[in-house]
Amino acid sequence: MSFIDSSSAEQTRRIGQRLGAGLRGGDVIGLGGELGAGKTCLVQGIARGLGVDPGLAVTSPTFTLVGEYPGRVCLRHADFYRVESYARLEDAGFDDLLDSDAVLVVEWPERFPQALPAERLDIRIALVSESERRLHVAGRGARATELARRFLEPCP
Ligand SMILES: Nc1ncnc2c1ncn2[C@@H]1O[C@H](COP(=O)(O)OP(=O)(O)OP(=O)(O)O)[C@@H](O)[C@H]1O
Numbered sequence: 001m002s003f004i005d006s007s008s009a010e011q012t013r014r015i016g017q018r019l020g021a022g023l024r025g026g027d028v029i030g031l032g033g034e035l036g037a038g039k040t041c042l043v044q045g046i047a048r049g050l051g052v053d054p055g056l057a058v059t060s061p062t063f064t065l066v067g068e069y070p071g072r073v074c075l076r077h078a079d080f081y082r083v084e085s086y087a088r089l090e091d092a093g094f095d096d097l098l099d100s101d102a103v104l105v106v107e108w109p110e111r112f113p114q115a116l117p118a119e120r121l122d123i124r125i126a127l128v129s130e131s132e133r134r135l136h137v138a139g140r141g142a143r144a145t146e147l148a149r150r151f152l153e154p155c156p
């Protein structure tokens with residue numbers, strides 16, 4: 001795994017925005033890291049990069065499985081933290097979200113790794129200090145490998 005460092009929430013959003021700007025429909029991102037690591041912060045940047053209306057607040061969905069945000073490409077944001085079981089995901093039709101023309105970002109993917117396609121971009125955010133984070137990235141498959149390569153380029 002390779003990584004990029006962030007020293008503020010704002011920088012994490014910028015990193016997300018640059019990633020989002022290069023995404024296209026069908027891209028899947030698994031976003032790991034402990035509570036408060038900055039996963040949702042990164043998703044907020046991704047939304048911006050995808051051209052989602054900045055007036056739309058991006059927060060983790062609590063009562064629905066996925067949050068949907070229209071943009072240049074639609075963003076779908078799921079959080080497995082409160083999903084009780086894999087059966088719940090199946091019942092909710094999670095599979096149908098995979099073959100769509102939206103970008104799918106999943107927080108806490110490690111809870112149900114079997115729900116995600118083999119080809120995806122994995123990002124794991126590690127806490128370094130109160131304001132510093134290390135974003136580890138791994139691309140699985142040719143497309144995600146290219147996304148990972150771009151992700152690792154230094155962000156101003
Ligand atoms: N470098 C940084 N990158 C991202 N967030 C940071 C950074 N430094 C401080 N923070 C703060 O850490 C918190 C991250 O919260 P966020 O909701 O994004 O975490 P999360 O990983 O989604 O947590 P959860 O597992 O609860 O969903 C925010 O309060 C943010 O301001």
Ligand SMILES: [Mg+2]
Pocket residue numbers: 039040041060107
């Ligand atoms: Mg979150």
